[in-house]
Amino acid sequence: MSLPGVVIPFVKASACGNDFLLIDAATIEGALAPADRTGLTRRLCERHEGVGADGVEWMYPHASAEVEIRLMNADGSEAEISGNGTRCVAAYVCAEQGKEKIKIQTGAGLKTCVLTGRSESEYEFEVEMGEAAVGGELAIGSGIRGIPVSMGNPHYVVFAPEFAENWRTQAAEIQRDPQFKQDVNVEIVVVDGTHDVRARFFERGVGETQSSGTGSCASAMAAMAMGRAKSPVRVHTPGGIQAVRQEGNLVFLRGMARLVCRGEFFLS
Numbered sequence: 396m397s398l399p400g401v402v403i404p405f406v407k408a409s410a411c412g413n414d415f416l417l418i419d420a421a422t423i424e425g426a427l428a429p430a431d432r433t434g435l436t437r438r439l440c441e442r443h444e445g446v447g448a449d450g451v452e453w454m455y456p457h458a459s460a461e462v463e464i465r466l467m468n469a470d471g472s473e474a475e476i477s478g479n480g481t482r483c484v485a486a487y488v489c490a491e492q493g494k495e496k497i498k499i500q501t502g503a504g505l506k507t508c509v510l511t512g513r514s515e516s517e518y519e520f521e522v523e524m525g526e527a528a529v530g531g532e533l534a535i536g537s538g539i540r541g542i543p544v545s546m547g548n549p550h551y552v553v554f555a556p557e558f559a560e561n562w563r564t565q566a567a568e569i570q571r572d573p574q575f576k577q578d579v580n581v582e583i584v585v586v587d588g589t590h591d592v593r594a595r596f597f598e599r600g601v602g603e604t605q606s607s608g609t610g611s612c613a614s615a616m617a618a619m620a621m622g623r624a625k626s627p628v629r630v631h632t633p634g635g636i637q638a639v640r641q642e643g644n645l646v647f648l649r650g651m652a653r654l655v656c657r658g659e660f661f662l663s
Contacts (some may be wrong), residue, residue, distance in 0.1 A: 405439070406487055407655040410479035412605025412634025413449055414655070416440070417487050420453045420465075423662075424552025433471035439660060440469035442498065444531040449601050452480045461488050463500040465515035475548040476503035478648050480522060480610015485510075486518040486652040511649065521649040524609070527616040530563060535572040539565070542617040546646070548599075552582045554623070558595055566597030571606065580607065583613045586623045593631045597639025607633030614644050615639035 402448035457463035485508035495510040530543040541553040564583040612629035618624035627640035637650035
C-alpha cells in the first residue's frame with residue numbers, strides 16, 4: 396500500500412462528549428497556505444469523510460505558556476476559546492510532559508489548568524476561566540427572553556421549565572437574531588436546585604454539542620446572577636457533569652478530559 400505524501404498527525408480528545416482534534420500547527424507549515432486552514436478544518440471535522448470532531452485546537456509554541464492554541468469550529472470559523480477544548484489540550488500536555496499546572500494561551504487570554512485527578516487516559520482539571528460579564532435580561536425579536544453572558548466568547552442563556560422538543564430549532568433562530576452581530580452560543584437551562592442545573596448547548600459553527608465548558612460557566616453564572624443558584628453549581632449535560640464555582644470575580648471550571656486516540660489524516 397502506497398500512502399499519500401502528506402499526512403497530518405493528530406490526537407483526538409473529548410471533554411464530556413465535546414470532541415476536538417489537537418494538531419501541532421508546525422506539521423502543516425509549507426504544506427498549506429494559512430487561508431487553506433479553514434477548508435482543512437472542515438475536512439478534518441466532517442464525521443463521514445473526515446476524522447470527526449466539534450473543532451480543531453491548532454497548537455503553537457508560546458514564550459510564557461506551555462502552548463498557545465487557536466480554536467477553529469467544525470465549519471472552519473475561528474472562535475475565541477473553548478473551555479472543554481482547553482482542558483483537552485491540558486490533558487495532552489500533561490500526558491506528554493508530565494506537568495500538573497499548565498498555562499495555555501487562548502484567544503480569550505491566558506488560562507491556568509490545574510490537574511485534580513487522573514485515571515489512565517482520563518484527566519480532571521480545574522481551569523481558571525477569568526471573569527464573567529453577565530448582562531441584564533435581553534428580549535430578542537421572537538419574544539424570547541434570556542441573559543447575555545461573555546466568557547471571553549458570547550453566550551445567551553435561556554431559562555426554561557423543561558427542554559422543549561423543538562429546542563434546537565429555537566436555538567438556531569436565536570443565533571440568527573440581528574442583535575447578535577458576531578453570532579452567539581445558546582444555552583437552554585433548567586434549574587433543578589440551588590446547586591444543580593441541566594443545560595443543552597447550540598454552539599457557533601457547530602450546532603448541538605454534548606457539552607460546553609464556557610457554556611457551562613455561562614449557564615451557572617446566569618443562574619447565580621438571577622438568584623436561581625449558588626456557587627458551586629453542577630452543570631448536568633448530555634455528555635457528563637461539570638462544576639462551576641466563583642471565587643471573588645473569577646470563575647473556575649472543573650471537569651474531565653479524555654485522550655481518545657492518535658492518528659494521521661491523509662491530506663491528499
